[in-house]
Amino acid sequence: MFLNDNLKIFGGTGNPELTAKICRYLQIPQGGAKIDVFPDGEKIIKLEDDVRGRDCFVVQPTCSPVDKNIVELLIFLDCLKRASAKRITAVIPYFGYARQDRKDEGRVPITARLMANLITAAGANRVLAMDLHAQQLQGFFDIPVDHLMAEPILTTYLKNKKLDRLAVVSPDVGNIKTAARYVAHLGGDLAIVHKRRVSGHEVKSVEVIGDVKGKNIVMCDDIIATAGTVVNAAKLVKERGAERIFVGATHGVFAGPALERLKEAPIEEIIVTDTIPLCDEAKKMPNVKVLTVAELFGEAIKRIHRDESISSLFGQSAAK
Numbered sequence: 001m002f003l004n005d006n007l008k009i010f011g012g013t014g015n016p017e018l019t020a021k022i023c024r025y026l027q028i029p030q031g032g033a034k035i036d037v038f039p040d041g042e043k044i045i046k047l048e049d050d051v052r053g054r055d056c057f058v059v060q061p062t063c064s065p066v067d068k069n070i071v072e073l074l075i076f077l078d079c080l081k082r083a084s085a086k087r088i089t090a091v092i093p094y095f096g097y098a099r100q101d102r103k104d105e106g107r108v109p110i111t112a113r114l115m116a117n118l119i120t121a122a123g124a125n126r127v128l129a130m131d132l133h134a135q136q137l138q139g140f141f142d143i144p145v146d147h148l149m150a151e152p153i154l155t156t157y158l159k160n161k162k163l164d165r166l167a168v169v170s171p172d173v174g175n176i177k178t179a180a181r182y183v184a185h186l187g188g189d190l191a192i193v194h195k196r197r198v199s200g201h202e203v204k205s206v207e208v209i210g211d212v213k214g215k216n217i218v219m220c221d222d223i224i225a226t227a228g229t230v231v232n233a234a235k236l237v238k239e240r241g242a243e244r245i246f247v248g249a250t251h252g253v254f255a256g257p258a259l260e261r262l263k264e265a266p267i268e269e270i271i272v273t274d275t276i277p278l279c280d281e282a283k284k285m286p287n288v289k290v291l292t293v294a295e296l297f298g299e300a301i302k303r304i305h306r307d308e309s310i311s312s313l314f315g316q317s318a319a320k
Contacts, residue, residue, distance in 0.1 A: 006086075007305045008051055012060035012076055014069040015277050018093060019059040021294030026302060031056070033079075035072070043072055045079050055305050056085040057128075059297075062096035062115075063253065063276040070096060070115065074122040081123030089304065090124040091297065093275035094251050098133035101140075116140040128300055130275055130293060131222045131250040146310060148300060150250040150273050151178075153291050155185035157271060158218060158246065167191050167215040167242075169208075171233035175221055182220050189215070193233040206236075213241030223251040224272065227258035231265040238266040251275050252290075254282050 010031040011019025023030045032048030058080065060073040073090060080088045097111040116137075119127065126144040138145040166188030170179035172195050183190050191210025217237055219230055224247070234245050245267050252272030254262075259281055262270060271289045272278075282288055296313065303310045 006054045007301075008049060008054050008056045008085075009301065010047075010056065010058050010076065010080075012058065012069065012072045014061045014063060014072070015059065015093065015274070017277060018061075018274055018292075018294055018297075021274075021292055022059060022298045022301065025295050025298035033076075043068075043075055045072070045075050047079060047083055051080055052084040053086045055087050055089075056080050057089045057091050057301055059091040059093070061092060061094035061275055063094050063251075064255070066096045070118075074118055077119065077122035077124050087125045088123050089126045089128055089301075090119055091128045091301070092119075093130050093293065093297070094253075095129050095132055095137070098137055101134050101137060112137050113140045116142075126304070128297070128304070130297075133222060146300060146304065146314075148293075148296055148313060150275075150291075150293055150296075151181060151185065153273060153293060153296065154220070154248045154250075154271060155182060157289075157291055158186055158248065161246075163188075163216045163218070163244070163246075165215050165243075167210065167212050167217055169193060169210075169212065169217050169219050169233065169237055171219050171221060171229050178220055178222070182218060186218065188218075191237070193236060195229070195232075208237055208240050212237045215242055217242045217245040219245070219247045221247075221249045223253055224249045224258060224262075224270070225253045226256045227254070227261045227265075231261045231267075234265050234267050244268045246271065248272075252278060252282065252288075254279065259285070 008031040009023055010033050013035060034046045036044050058076045062070045077088055097115050100111040120143055127141055128146045130148045131150055138147055168179050168182045168188055169191045170176045171193050179190055191208055191212050194207045194209060224230060230247055246269050247267050248271040250273050269287050269289055273291050273293045275293055300310050300313055
């Protein structure tokens with residue numbers, strides 16, 4: 001694959017394995033950078049490659065530790081800007097703080113907009129992201145945003161399982177559109193789990209809208225954080241007579257009690273992508289399957305670098 005010397009791809013410490021896979025797909029060496037920490041905890045980044053007049057991409061998800069990874073991304077962007085890079089693209093496989101995207105009560109911040117402002121001010125000319133928590137987050141940026149989705153990767157894997165008597169279940173009402181797209185890819189019936197908020201910290205799945213008895217189940221979401229919603233939904237459909245249950249999500253955050261909940265859940269397989277590096281405990285779980293998004297990101301980077309359209313990637317992803 002021919003790419004000229006003007007393309008440089010750098011990676012932060014948020015997901016070095018994904019950066020390496022992207023570079024292997026593009027058949028180019030990873031850009032050199034020394035990332036160090038001062039004794040007081042301040043981070044310093046020094047580029048080891050000349051970037052003047054070059055097209056530069058920084059791969060850095062803002063996953064846990066969230067604040068550390070965000071600050072590292074901002075420093076990287078500033079470093080490239082001051083080194084006279086021609087164009088700087090922030091490649092953010094997982095965008096942290098995305099769930100705080102509106103004021104749903106008084107005296108709270110809109111951190112998704114704050115992150116967009118910081119990334120732009122630090123020097124990014126464009127953003128390449130995957131499965132933002134809400135589509136409207138693209139409008140928070142005053143620079144171009146290319147938004148990829150992992151659906152084609154997840155659905156291709158699920159298709160190969162050749163599941164019969166299939167039902168795609170939305171674990172909550174807010175995920176119906178995503179579930180409907182999975183039905184378009186995989187076939188089968190659509191069902192919805194209705195939730196009721198018991199308290200400010202507890203949500204209970206109370207009813208299934210649709211037929212799941214005797215069906216093989218696919219549940220899909222953009223993120224598994226504490227896993228409360230998906231585990232409660234899995235238990236409910238199992239009580240309603242479901243057979244095999246598969247859960248797919250783009251971002252395997254697995255925060256707090258997530259792994260313990262998933263271990264006890266009636267889920268045959270949990271399928272996530274490598275936008276976020278998994279912790280050791282998650283890697284040891286026999287029913288966790290990780291699919292790579294490196295080729296999709298690599299193809300998008302190649303097309304952006306060549307000033308080619310990437311709308312076909314959006315079409316494959318969004319299945320609109």
